[in-house]
Amino acid sequence: MAVKISTIEVLILSLALLSFGHGCYGQLRLGFYSQNCQNVENIVSKVVGEAFIKDSSIAPAMIRLYFHDCFSNGCDASLLLDGSNSEKKASPNLSVRGYEVIDDIKSAVEKECDRVVSCADIIALATRDLVTLASGGKTRYEIPTGRLDGKISSALLVDLPSPKMTVAETAAKFDQRKLSLTDMVLLLGGHTIGVTHCSFIMDRLYNFQNTQKPDPSMDPKLVEELSGKCPKGSSTDGIINLDQNATSSNTMDVSFYKEIKVSRGVLHIDQKLANDDLTRKMVTDIANGNDFLVRFGQAMVNLGSVRVISKPKDGEIRRSCRSTCNNPLCV
Ligand code: HEM
Structure with a gap:
């Protein structure tokens, strides 16, 4: 009975969201993890807050990481993948920082929710929290989630503007x-x-x-x-x-x-x-x-909606943000 009621509640809530048009951003939505990892935003905030206290330059570093990931090939965390010729090896990405903080957040999230939250969403949430911290608490925006992680990362696909462009x-x-x-x-x-x-x-x-x-x-x-x-x-x-x-x-x-x-x-x-x-x-x-x-x-x-992957056949939830699931660690 309890299960039935909660299913009905979820249905009503979803219909309400749809009919009022609030909370929907293409394939993404606010509170995407509210059912299966409801603590995720608190976990991200905690790890990000600790990192910011240690070194506040993580804020600009992460904002740039988010921009570089989303701009090349969409917001799919392909920038995080290690590899001899992956996105992070392309010259505009050589000075991108913040990968270790993403690793720390992912480990903390995995402890509570096993392969539920994508690395792409972790980047988006962490960046949001760092914008708040860098503004001295003067702003906070809601960021919809539901991105899947990409399986392809190639330095050749990196496409970023240069400061010399008009x-x-x-x-x-x-x-x-x-x-x-x-x-x-x-x-x-x-x-x-x-x-x-x-x-x-x-x-x-x-x-x-x-x-x-x-x-x-x-x-x-x-x-x-x-x-x-x-x-x-x-x-x-x-x-x-x-x-x-x-x-x-x-x-x-x-x-x-x-x-x-x-x-x-x-x-x-x-x-x-x-x-x-x-x-x-x-x-x-x-x-x-x-x-x-x-x-x-x-x-x-x-920016966080650019070329998002939402179909499971095109993306995945990684276990480590540095490697795709075509490896033994993911099973
Ligand atoms: C549109 C064209 C853009 C160009 C040509 C550009 C170029 C650059 C360059 C050359 C740097 C210095 C990198 C280095 O010395 O290692 C930089 C840093 C930075 N960019 Fe951009 N950028 C652009 C757009 C953006 C956008 C849209 C954002 C944010 C959404 C952004 C956020 C940042 C931040 C926060 C830094 C400082 C990073 C740090 O301190 O670690 N940039 N950008």
């Missing part, structure tokens, strides 16, 4: 993934925290488009400051904050947009957002508005 070229890549221009402008707000290596901006500092001069779209004062941190001919590849507002380079907030509006963008694509006719007004509106964090959360949900 806004239009970058927007075309987002469009191929059903992400709008607005999503793109908001998601690049991920650069309000985290760092870049000097190697990505040396041309802007010393030899922009083979002119032997700095990029004229960078504030000369910033050129001088960054040249000190990224000296020409240095044998080491230093790191620079992506958000040059020193008081908020580690805080998820609107300051990145304010900086690029005054020519203090670090990556070329960031500066182009503020200068290009396609995106200039959006940047001004975000910089002057007070809803960036909420809108960033919505864009992160949209």
Whole structure:
């Protein structure tokens, strides 16, 4: 009898969700694990919270990992797979970090729910929690789940934008993934925290488009400051904050947009957002508005829907996020 009642309750709840249209995001939905691993979000939060206390740079690292996984081949955790020629071996992914934290979360989740929660969902949940932590608790978005893990990971399939692309070229890549221009402008707000290596901006500092001069779209004062941190001919590849507002380079907030509006963008694509006719007004509106964090959360949900695998014949739930289930550990 008890089983019957709970089945009816589940049915009513599902119908209610469908009829009101809330909680449904394509194949994904809020609370996907509420029946078979109801504690998953608490487990993820706990492990992520401990990792953030140890090293808060895990927040930008994980946001970038989520972007790189979703953008190439969809949000299927293919970036996590080890292998001599897997996605993580492609050059734009060589500086991606956060794999160990995903391993820790997966182990903690497996202890409670054996092969129920996908690695792709773990990335999405962990990233959500880290956005909250990096905003100082000022924002939290709900992220639907139900992704399956992919079985294919190839460095050759990695397809990410380069900082040298124009806004239009970058927007075309987002469009191929059903992400709008607005999503793109908001998601690049991920650069309000985290760092870049000097190697990505040396041309802007010393030899922009083979002119032997700095990029004229960078504030000369910033050129001088960054040249000190990224000296020409240095044998080491230093790191620079992506958000040059020193008081908020580690805080998820609107300051990145304010900086690029005054020519203090670090990556070329960031500066182009503020200068290009396609995106200039959006940047001004975000910089002057007070809803960036909420809108960033919505864009992160949209990013999390890119080419999701939901049919069991196309995906799986891994036991270890580093290997597919075509191995003895999975049985
Ligand atoms: C659209 C074009 C994009 C380009 C060309 C781009 C490029 C880059 C580059 C070159 C770096 C520095 C990497 C390094 O030095 O190792 C970086 C860092 C970062 N990117 Fe992007 N990015 C883009 C979009 C995004 C998006 C959409 C997000 C978030 C959803 C994002 C989040 C980050 C974060 C958080 C970091 C800092 C990582 C860290 O500190 O470990 N990026 N990006």
